Amino acid sequence: TQSTQPQRILGAVQKNATRGDPRSVVKAIDQYCRNKEWAMNVGDEKGCILDSVVSEVNPSTVLELGTYCGYSTVRIASLLPPNAKLFTLEFNPHNAVIARQVIAWAGVEDKVQLIEGASGDWIPKMKEHYGVKTFDLVFLDHWKDRYLPDTKLLEECGLLRKGSVLLADNVIFPGAPEYLEYIRGNQRYESCFFKSHLEYTKALDGLEKSVFLG
Ligand SMILES: C[C@H](C[C@H]1O[C@@H](n2cnc3c(N)ncnc32)[C@H](O)[C@@H]1O)NC(=O)c1cc(-c2ccc(F)cc2)cc(O)c1O
Numbered sequence: 001t002q003s004t005q006p007q008r009i010l011g012a013v014q015k016n017a018t019r020g021d022p023r024s025v026v027k028a029i030d031q032y033c034r035n036k037e038w039a040m041n042v043g044d045e046k047g048c049i050l051d052s053v054v055s056e057v058n059p060s061t062v063l064e065l066g067t068y069c070g071y072s073t074v075r076i077a078s079l080l081p082p083n084a085k086l087f088t089l090e091f092n093p094h095n096a097v098i099a100r101q102v103i104a105w106a107g108v109e110d111k112v113q114l115i116e117g118a119s120g121d122w123i124p125k126m127k128e129h130y131g132v133k134t135f136d137l138v139f140l141d142h143w144k145d146r147y148l149p150d151t152k153l154l155e156e157c158g159l160l161r162k163g164s165v166l167l168a169d170n171v172i173f174p175g176a177p178e179y180l181e182y183i184r185g186n187q188r189y190e191s192c193f194f195k196s197h198l199e200y201t202k203a204l205d206g207l208e209k210s211v212f213l214g
């Protein structure tokens, strides 16, 4: 029977990456997606920008919206301090099943809580279900037209504090125009754009980093 793209990505990890070595998992996925089959991971070029923001923020509590196969989940988790926690939301059950295995192969499951469900449903429940106070870092990488409503939801639910950082993928390609317009025009955020390229291609893309000012 036919395999799915997430299954083929997991296969590449199990074949080429070392168990318990998150960076080898990241490298195996990048090599597979660059040489064999494009996939919508944040990728190596934008991934370096992600790494620098994670290292700068040094977050205790992270929210990732849109797990897919867990590439950026593993990339972020590999940089977190010992007791830090990364919550990642994925509503496609098949993608979640694969991501759990990629996260386990990397050996970062202790730092990661993968929640299978939609961001709109789960963001309002993070405080009561997981005892989250506020997020130090939010990585937006899910449906691009959900970036703005979910940012407003995070504000309304009191999940952002002075200094919380939002990092949004794909603000150029596929693009998140409403989100960019809102966040760049809002006095409560200080934003900057990191120009880059769509993963594994020469197409223009970039990440928008926004600090919540409270
Ligand atoms: C949206 C996907 C990523 C994942 O997000 C989950 N998801 C969604 N909405 C929710 C929610 N509301 N709650 C929880 N999970 C949620 C989903 O099931 C996918 O697994 N990402 C993309 O579509 C994406 C697409 C491209 C892309 C670029 C050029 C092209 F020609 C074609 C595609 C590049 C990227 O870098 C992406 O990131």
Ligand SMILES: [Mg+2]
Pocket: 040, 041, 042, 141, 169, 170
């Ligand atoms: Mg993306």
